[in-house]
Amino acid sequence: MIEGLNIKTLDDVNVSNKTVGVRVDFNSPIDPATKKILDDTRIRAHAETTLKELVEKKAKVVVISHQGRKGDPDFASLSEHASILAKFLPAKVKFVDSIFDEKAINEIKGLKPGEVLVLENVRMWDGETKSASPEDHAKTPLVQSLAPLFDVYVVDAFSAAHRPHASLVGFAPVVKHFVAGRVMERELRALYKVRNNPERPCIYVIGGAKAEDTAEIISNVLGNNIADKILTGGLAANLLLHAAGKNIGELNVKILEEKGFLELEPELQKLLKQYPGRIVLPIDLAVESDGKRVDVPVDNVPNLPIKDIGVKTAQEYSKIIKESRTVVMNGPMGIFEDEKFSLGTKLVFEAMAASKAFTLIGGGHTIASASKLGYLDKISHVSTGGGALIEYLIKGTLPVIEVLKQYSK
Numbered sequence: 220m221i222e223g224l225n226i227k228t229l230d231d232v233n234v235s236n237k238t239v240g241v242r243v244d245f246n247s248p249i250d251p252a253t254k255k256i257l258d259d260t261r262i263r264a265h266a267e268t269t270l271k272e273l274v275e276k277k278a279k280v281v282v283i284s285h286q287g288r289k290g291d292p293d294f295a296s297l298s299e300h301a302s303i304l305a306k307f308l309p310a311k312v313k314f315v316d317s318i319f320d321e322k323a324i325n326e327i328k329g330l331k332p333g334e335v336l337v338l339e340n341v342r343m344w345d346g347e348t349k350s351a352s353p354e355d356h357a358k359t360p361l362v363q364s365l366a367p368l369f370d371v372y373v374v375d376a377f378s379a380a381h382r383p384h385a386s387l388v389g390f391a392p393v394v395k396h397f398v399a400g401r402v403m404e405r406e407l408r409a410l411y412k413v414r415n416n417p418e419r420p421c422i423y424v425i426g427g428a429k430a431e432d433t434a435e436i437i438s439n440v441l442g443n444n445i446a447d448k449i450l451t452g453g454l455a456a457n458l459l460l461h462a463a464g465k466n467i468g469e470l471n472v473k474i475l476e477e478k479g480f481l482e483l484e485p486e487l488q489k490l491l492k493q494y495p496g497r498i499v500l501p502i503d504l505a506v507e508s509d510g511k512r513v514d515v516p517v518d519n520v521p522n523l524p525i526k527d528i529g530v531k532t533a534q535e536y537s538k539i540i541k542e543s544r545t546v547v548m549n550g551p552m553g554i555f556e557d558e559k560f561s562l563g564t565k566l567v568f569e570a571m572a573a574s575k576a577f578t579l580i581g582g583g584h585t586i587a588s589a590s591k592l593g594y595l596d597k598i599s600h601v602s603t604g605g606g607a608l609i610e611y612l613i614k615g616t617l618p619v620i621e622v623l624k625q626y627s628k
Contacts, residue, residue, distance in 0.1 A: 220627070223411050224620070227398040227627040229269070236332050237370035241269060241400060242386050244376035244603065245284040245300045251292035255337065259303050261378075264603060267305035268401035269375045270335065274310040275354045277332035281369070283386050284376070285342040294342070301337035309336050316342065316346050319364035321360035327368050348384055348429040349503045353622050356389030366393040375400025377407070380619035381607040387619050391626040399623055407620065409600040410611050413579050414445055418544035421446045422576075423612075424536070424567060426453035427550025427584055428476070432609050433458060434486040441494050450499045450536050451526045452552030452563060454480065459500055460517055462487040467504075468522040499539070503529025505553065505560055512559040527553025528563035536563075537570035546571050548580045549608065555588040565592050572597035 220227060244263040248257040256262075273280045282304070287294035301314035312335045317323040319338075326336055341347045342576060346359050353477045356362060362385065366372075366424050372390040374380075374397070391397045399407065413421070423446040425436060433455045440446045451459055458475055460467050462484040491498055503516050505527035514529040515521065528536070533552070540546055548571070552563030572594055580589055581602030589595045602608045611617055 221399065221404060221407050221411070223415060224407060224624060225627055226407065226620070226623045227396070229272060229401065231400060232371050232396045232398055234276050234371055237278055238281065238327065238330065238368055239273055239278045239371045239373060239395070240281045240283060240365065240369040240390065240394070241265075241273065241373045242376050243269070243282055243284045243376045243400075243402075245297065245304075246286055246378070247300070247323070249287070249293040249295055254295050256299055256303065261603060262300055263302050263307055264402055265375055265400075266304055268405075269373065270304070270308060272401065273373075274308055274333050274335065275520040278371075279327075279330035280333060281327055281330070281331055281365075282337045283341050285379070286340045288342060288348070289345075292364060295340065295379075297337055297340050299475065304335070306336065308335060311322055312337065315339065318529065319361050321583045324364065324368065327365075343504070346385055348382075350383050351385075351628075352383070353388040353391040356385040357392045359385050359389060361385050362389040362393060366390055369394045371398065373397040373400045374396055374619060376443045377390070377403045377602075378604045378607050380604070381610045383618040383622070388622045391622050392608045397623065397626040405600070406602060409579055409602070410608075412577065413545055413547050414612060414615055417445065418577065419447060420543045421545040422540060422543045422547070423449045424540075424546065424548040425449055425451050425455045425550055426548075426552045426564075427548070427582065428454050430454040430458045430475075430480050430483070432613070434483050434490065435613050436609070437487075437490050437494070437498060441490075441497055446547075448497050448499055448539065450539065450567075452501065452567075453550050454620075455550065456501050456528065457525055459487055459491070459498065463491055463500065465517050466520060467517070467525065468520045470522050471520070471525050474524075477620040481498075501528045501530045501532040502535065503527055505563070507559070511560075525613075526557065527560040530562065533563045533566040537566050540567065540570035541577070543574060543576045546574065546576045546578045547612070548578070549582045549585055551584055551588040553589065555584075559589070561592060564588050568592055568594035581605065
C-alpha cells in the first residue's frame with residue numbers, strides 16, 4: 220500500500236501461477252523513415268522492475284501498451300518492443316499481432332508460469348483513446364474479452380496516467396485485483412513527497428520551450444505553499460520578463476506571440492505582484508551573435524534570439540539550489556543541444572548534484588539534457604512522465620490515480 224494515497228501495489232496480491240495483465244508505457248521515440256526504436260529507456264524501466272518481478276514470481280504475464288497515435292509518424296506495431304523486452308527479461312517473451320480477438324485469447328490461455336506475452340499496440344483499436352469512466356470502459360469489447368482471463372490487473376504506465384483510457388481504467392470494476400506496478404509506485408511515492416510533504420526550502424525550476432502551463436503551475440505551487448521559490452528559464456522566463464515590462468527584443472516577443480503565449484501575460488502579471496520575490500527571474504541572458512555566446516543584462520537585450528539564462532543568473536540559481544532541501548525541475552534553462560548554450564542548464568544540474576536536497580526531474584527535454592550533460596545518475600528521482608508530471612504537480616492527482624484509490628478500498 221502506498222502511504223498517504225492508500226493505493227494497493229504488487230505487495231498486496233499473490234501473483235504466483237496467476238494470469239496478470241500489465242498496462243505499461245512502451246511508447247518510445249521512433250525513426251519516422253525506418254520505424255526503428257531510437258531509445259529503449261521506457262521498455263527497460265518496466266522490464267527491470269515490474270515485469271522481472273512478475274516473471275520471477277511465476278506469473279503468466281500479458282503486456283498491454285501503446286506506441287504513438289493513429290496518423291502520427293511514430294504509430295507502429297509493438298513487435299520490435301517485444302524483441303527488445305526479451306533482451307532484458309529472464310523469460311520467454313512472445314508477441315501476438317492482435318489485441319483481443321480469438322488469436323490473442325488463445326495465446327493468453329496458452330501461457331505458462333513465468334512466460335510473457337506482448338499484445339499488439341492497443342491504440343490500433345479505436346475505442347482505446349476515448350475518455351470515459353471505468354464503468355463505461357468496462358463494457359467495451361477490449362475489457363469484456365480480456366477481463367475474464369485476468370486474475371490481477373497492474374497499472375504501471377504513470378506517463379499515461381493523465382488519460383482515462385480503456386486499458387488504463389476499464390479493468391478496475393471487473394478484475395478482482397487492480398493495483399499499481401513498481402514504476403507507478405516509485406513515481407507516486409516521489410511525487411507525493413515533493414508535492415504533499417516537501418522538506419524546506421523547496422524550490423521549483425521551470426524552463427523549456429513549453430510555457431503554456433507556466434501560470435497554472437505558479438498559481439498552484441505558490442498558492443498552496445508547496446514551493447518557497449520558483450526559478451525560471453527557457454521560454455517561461457522570457458514570457459515572465461516581458462510580462463514584468465522588460466525589453467527582451469522584438470524577435471523574442473514575436474516568438475512568444477507566434478506560440479500564443481502573450482495572452483497569458485495578464486495572469487502572470489497578477490502572479491508577479493501577488494508573490495514578490497518568490498518568482499525568480501533571470502538577471503542576465505545569453506544571446507547568439509555572429510555564432511558566439513554573448514551574455515547581456517535583461518534590461519538591455521539586443522534584437523537577437525535568447526538561447527540560455529546568463530552566467531550571473533545561473534550562479535544565483537546555483538546558490539539558491541545548494542541551500543535547498545527539495546528541488547523539482549521541469550525544462551532545461553536554454554538550448555542545451557548547442558554546447559555554447561548548455562551552461563545555464565549544466566550549472567543548475569551541478570548545483571542539484573552538490574546539494575543535500577531530494578531532487579526530481581521530469582519531461583523529455585529535461586531528462587535528455589541531464590543525460591547529455593552527465594547528471595542523470597546524480598538525480599534522486601527521474602520521472603517518466605511529461606504531461607502526467609505537469610498535471611500532477613498542478614492538481615495533486617491524475618485520473619488513473621483516482622481510479623487506483625477508488626478500487627484499492
